[in-house]
Amino acid sequence: MAHAAEHEYTTTGLSNRKMLMWVFLGSDCLFFGALIATYMVYRGQSLVGPYPVDIISVPVTTISTFVLLMSSFAMVQALAATNADNKRAIVGWLLATAFLGSIFIGFQIFEFNSFKNEGLTLAGNLFGATFFTLTGFHGAHVTLGIIWLLCMAVLGAKGRLGPGTALDVEILGLYWHFVDIVWIVIFTLLYLIGGFDAGPVALPGG
Amino acid sequence: MAHETERDVHHPTFKQYLLIAMILFAITIVEFLLIWDRVGIQDDLGATKIPLLVGLSVVKFYIVIMFYMHLRFDNKLFTRIFLGGLFLAFLVGLALLGLFTAMNGDQRSYALDRAIPYDEHAETQKVAEATTAETEKPPVAAGPVAITVGAKGDELAFDTDSLTADSGAEVTITFTNPSTVNTHNLVIVEAGTKDAVATDGTAAGPANNWVPPGDSRVIVNTILIGPGESGEVTFTAPAPGAYQFVCTFPGHNFTMFGNFVVN
């Protein structure tokens, strides 16, 4: 990921790696799309509790959403610093992004734990299964992003990041912002809209 | 050839990025206020808050991809690639949702019909309702008799293939279902009619416990017994002769039956 010497000829004049990242993100849209569709199809289909209204805490998640949004701000600053060749700022903003991402993951671990204590499990009901699968895979994406950020911060600390390698930071940024926008969708659907779902829907003949 | 066309384009400045972050923050706060019950506007809004929330999220989404992911300043090809994937995901999701909820022949009713409602008082409901069919009054004979029958694990079979009772006796059948997945019932029918009754039962649907209501071939039936549950039914044994007991849950009747002999 870290080579300045990539001045290859391309037909469109666009970087191969950046295009790869965009096509991959288009592909990942389908991945999260299918997971979200599963959640929406099974919304309100759980036969036993706990139901979203029993355990979802919107205020807490609003804070973690805010943290993730701010990490995106830190990420664009890291890219700006790379373009400006400000070595210390590069490392600082990359670490800040990773730190904010880690806080988000911390919130998620806290949330998963408290949900588990209230009886929400993968096996318990459909809400648990769809909720943990969707947010879990999102969390896995964030975690990968944090590892990537830390690796880049190490390179930055060695002084290997600068305008010549800004593309590396930019591609990382695209991935990171994508994870952020997926969370925007999840937050709206699972928390703001779906967070107040109660009880099983009436069963015909039940 | 230009290596990185986007590098020549002006990126937003620090102040502009900060402004964008503030806008995103503000939208999130508005969203939160819309649904926080202590603010008290969520009830006034009712169902209109959903399109409102979706709209606000779309704005946030748009701002992040256009400015933070700088699609606005970048080559249009990237925008097309990404939005192509995004719209496809959106349309597939919408189509799935439509197929599951909006179109005719709601598939979910199929699953839900078979589902066990979560009910704290489920235990008390398991007392079966007996729908004794009208048969000739047999002579009263012996006292009450208790019979226990179970399903055989997860298999589509009973754990016994024959039961007996004396005509006129008051029989209580306790049916246990140890299966982890299957729902069963137990229906006593006239000899040789199990498949015909099951076919009619399928038409009668789960609301009738998969048993044709008021059918003269049916002597007695339990309600649907879900996995891990049990239920009982009490009835007076009919005239002496050969009968069958069968599970009329669709498809089970081919393997899940036995003979019921009344002496």
Place this chain on the structure above:
Amino acid sequence: MATITGVIPRPTTYAGVWGWMTTIDHKRIGILYGLTAFAFMLLAGLEAGVIRMQLVSAENDLLGPARFNQMFTMHATVMVFMVIMPLSASFFNFIVPLAIGARDVAFPRLNALSYWLFLFGALLMHVSFLVDQVPDAGWFSYANLTEKPFSPNRALDFWAIGLLILGTSSVAAALNFVVTIVNMRAPGMSMMRLPVFVWMTLITSLLLVLAFPVITVGLIELTMDRNFGTHFFIPSEGGDPILWQHLFWVFGHPEVYILILPPMGIVSEVLPTFSGKPLFGYPFIVFSGIVIGIMGWAVWSHHMFTVGLGPVANSVFTITTMLIAVPTGVKIFNWIGTMWRGAVEFTTSMMFALGFVALFIVGGLSGISHAISPSDFQQQDTYYIVAHIHYVLFGGSIFGIFAGVYYWFPKITGRMLDETLGKINFWLLFIGMNLTFFPMHFLGLNGMPRRIYTYSAEFGWENLNRLASLGYIVLFVGFLFFMYNMWQSRKSRPAGHDPWDAPGLEWSISSPPPVYNFAEIPQVEGRDQYWIMKAKAEAAGTPLTEPEALIDVNTVHMPSPSYWPIVTAAGVALIGGGLLSHYAISFLGGAITMMGVIAWSNEPTVAPSDQH
């Protein structure tokens, strides 16, 4: 982590087993794909033989029902995911960079990773034979037959995890080809000058990139149902097995086009070459391919007419399915138009291409007959469907791929395949294929359900089944001729660089092509560039008879071989293997993958010249 790359010196050799294991040359990877897929084809073909042997007579007891289920499941899974897709990938790899005038694909190491993931994923699924827990729920493995109570052993886990790895491989390869085709074209090679095969590769790759995530989600949910106690597809807990069907077919229908578009591209190369005139209606062929790629997303529920989606859904999907026949018809008319008044030369490759067109029409027509949902209620799950799918995938895909093999074999190896043996091969496959699968139409309409392991003589299905089994023997002999033809080509006459007077850029260089492909990146002036070059040279009085002259390899900066693709792929395979046995192995695999990726990213694409 730079220390890792420092300690282990970079592989430098191109020779021997190590050379092949660390290769990132798209031509070698293409050959690896082809050979591996051919081996799996023989395996799956033998499974088909066992199936035909079992069905040769009524109430046969060669196989029990359990073993029979395993045979047809693995036959279909292997043929779709480990034969047709990688055979197409083999041509993508070998031909696409040559046809667009590039030195390699955009990401040579990612390309190697795709191959090794494919190999390891396929092998992992076949480990199921060693522990005798072979997948047995059909190639679309409908829930809830696949759930723990009904499939208690590990068989479906092998299936799901094997497919997850194969899917990763396909997506990685497809991402690579999208970027390669958009970004690595030679100067002057505009999109509307691309050979049609390259166009079809691009559309196929986009379909792969977009469709595989959906089945990935389905497979993850299935794996979680089986291993972590969720109830995604279990109705008693509110789940819905129909969701699996939807997720499978949202992927599954684009997958059908993933299987057929590359052979359509091959045929669009072969027909103009042997008709001696350019492809008729090039823009129509390209745009109909694009339309198929887009509409392929709007037809998936025609696999589910009998599920009970209701009249509205069934009508909608009937209409979209009827519509998608239009662009397919456009292609067929253009192919016929290409041959019209051409100097048609009946080589083996051309005959396979013609066979493709003829048999694909038969398959397309039977397809239309179950696009109509009321008539599909009659045909669903009968041998009629089996006949249809084999006319499309054997008569279509495999014949198209054979056309490609006979067409490009001289370029790949530098030797000619024998034409007489080739013609025998063609006629045996053509006759065998019709003998095997045509009777299945009648069997299906007479009510023979697919996937039954035996049948009663009273149904009167025995004679037609005998005919089908006889057809299998003919096909078997046909394949023997093909293998002998390949074998004898070692000593056959050298092909020269342009045996067919073909239009594509790949024919302008020597056979087999040098490591660097083009000594000088060509300037493209139009469609069918090599024909243009040859015509110009002839007009100038100096006909082109020689390929581009060879140059010293060391003067060209080519991507260097690397260990990390195979290491990373092995790590991923271990993660999968661990999920099937012991989670500790998964962690080991995760660590190896991590190490592979980090070492990979620290390794320059082109080794510094002091390591040469």
